[in-house]
Amino acid sequence: MKTARSAVITGATSGIGLEAARQLAAIGYRVIGVGRSEARSEAARAAVEAVSRGPGVDYFTAELGSQREVRRLAERIRGHLERVNGGRLDALLNNAGAVSRWYVATEDGFETQFAVNYLSHFLLTMELLGPLSRSERGRVVTTSSGSHYRARMRWDDLMLRKRYSCLGAYKQAKLAGVLFTNELNTRLGAGSSVRAYAVDPGLVDTAIGEKGTGGLVSLVWRMRRRGGVSPDLAARGLVYVASEEKLVDPLAPYWKECRPLPASPEADREESRRRLWEVSVRLCGLEADPLRVAEGVEA
Numbered sequence: 001m002k003t004a005r006s007a008v009i010t011g012a013t014s015g016i017g018l019e020a021a022r023q024l025a026a027i028g029y030r031v032i033g034v035g036r037s038e039a040r041s042e043a044a045r046a047a048v049e050a051v052s053r054g055p056g057v058d059y060f061t062a063e064l065g066s067q068r069e070v071r072r073l074a075e076r077i078r079g080h081l082e083r084v085n086g087g088r089l090d091a092l093l094n095n096a097g098a099v100s101r102w103y104v105a106t107e108d109g110f111e112t113q114f115a116v117n118y119l120s121h122f123l124l125t126m127e128l129l130g131p132l133s134r135s136e137r138g139r140v141v142t143t144s145s146g147s148h149y150r151a152r153m154r155w156d157d158l159m160l161r162k163r164y165s166c167l168g169a170y171k172q173a174k175l176a177g178v179l180f181t182n183e184l185n186t187r188l189g190a191g192s193s194v195r196a197y198a199v200d201p202g203l204v205d206t207a208i209g210e211k212g213t214g215g216l217v218s219l220v221w222r223m224r225r226r227g228g229v230s231p232d233l234a235a236r237g238l239v240y241v242a243s244e245e246k247l248v249d250p251l252a253p254y255w256k257e258c259r260p261l262p263a264s265p266e267a268d269r270e271e272s273r274r275r276l277w278e279v280s281v282r283l284c285g286l287e288a289d290p291l292r293v294a295e296g297v298e299a
Contacts, residue, residue, distance in 0.1 A: 004055045005135075006030040006085045007242060008077060008128065010064060010120070011096030013040040016143065016201055018047070019235035020093055024243065025052035030085060032077060033059040034096065056084065064096050064120035065106040067284060074127030081131050089131035091242040094121035094142040094177070103164035110283065111159040113166075117173035122180055122280045125196075126290045132194045140184065141242045142177045144198040144254070149264045151175040153272060158279070176276055178263050181253050183273035187291055197241045198263065200256040201234035 007024050011017035012033030025031045025048045033048065035041035041059040049057040058080065062073040081087050098116040106115045125140050132138035151171035154160060160169050181198040188194055240258045241247065252260030254267070266272060281290055 003085055003088070004028055004030050005090040005243070006032065006081065006088065007091040007093060008032045008034065008089060009093040009095055010034040010124070011143075012048075012059070013037065013044040015231045016235045016238065017093070017095040018044055019232040020095065020238050020242075021048045021057075022051050023232075023235055023239045024091075025049070025054050025057055027239075027243065028054045029090075029243070030054045031057045032080065033057070034064075034073065035059060035061055036063055037061065064124075065098070065108075065110075065112055065115045067108050067119070067123060070120050070123045071127060074124055077128060078131060086134070087131055088134040089128055089138065090135040091139045091141060092125060092128055092132060093238055093242055094124065094140065095238070096120065097143065099166065099170060101166050103160065105159075111161070111164075111169060113169040113173050114159060114176070117170070118176040118180070119280065119283060121177060123284045123286075125180075125184070126284070126286060129194065129291065133192075136193055137245075138194040139242050140181075140194065140196040141238055142181055142196070142198050143238065144177055144181075144200045145170075145174040146200055146202070146256075147171040148175040148178050148267060151264075152266060153179075153276065155275070175264070175267060178254060178267035179269075179273050179276045180280070182263075182268050183277045185253060186273070187277070195250065196253065198254050199238050199241050200254070200261070201237055202229060202256060 007029045009017050009021050012021045013035035021031050021033045031048055031054065033044055035044060038061055041061050045057055045059040060073055060076055062069040064070055081089055096116060098112055100112045104112045106112055110119060121142055147170060153172060153175060178198045181196045184196040237255060237258055241255050249260045254261055254263040
């Protein structure tokens with residue numbers, strides 16, 4: 001008997017993440033959501049379970065700005081999947097995000113937006129690549145943004161310690177997510193059952209820009225979000241790429257509104273892709289070849 005498909009979704013207690021969890025559960029997926037708060041995670045689990053047609057809904061909590069907690073989360077997810085789904089993961093939706101008006105360092109010493117909006121995605125993907133490779137079409141879907149088109153990597157100051165900008169940090173992290181998507185596909189190769197995608201949900205009416213900010217930044221976000229689409233509409237693009245068996249262009253890495261689009265030229269610059277990968281490996285304290293280690297392949 002074929003087991004139900006499974007999906008892990010970070011940032012799944014509100015906004016796009018919660019709606020993606022609801023939509024995947026409604027089409028029969030086993031959903032594993034990730035949130036920061038026990039209370040909010042339990043409320044989200046109940047909301048997703050109410051519409052679920054799948055075999056189960058579970059939520060785990062983690063502070064994704066902490067690499068120690070990302071690793072702990074991945075270990076719990078791997079164990080859970082072994083018990084309920086034969087250790088297989090069909091989709092990982094890297095959706096968690098943070099916005100900070102001021103420079104704030106995580107416990108690992110990294111700028112918060114870079115740590116949460118990018119490094120946690122990189123590390124969690126590496127940690128869950130084993131379960132993803134057990135699926136005949138494992139998918140890594142990272143929530144992106146049109147902001148990446150106007151961004152560049154600040155290689156001389158990635159953490160923006162010298163001159164911090166809230167918007168600059170956000171844009172750089174989103175560009176990093178697309179660079180990672182492209183480089184992961186390159187390194188996995190055409191023969192891999194795992195494929196990575198970056199999905200731009202467009203302007204969405206959520207409160208993410210009001211968390212960790214204040215004053216003028218929060219006011220501008222409140223005014224701007226009024227023109228955005230609802231989280232349930234935005235989530236459809238992520239769910240489509242994560243679950244659709246036959247994408248119109250399965251090799252296209254960047255999507256918006258269920259259609260492939262070209263990413264920025266910088267997002268596919270080979271030198272930038274490779275450089276970011278090497279920096280990410282070092283910042284996450286991983287082996288020299290994390291793909292081989294994550295897939296359980298002997299060197």
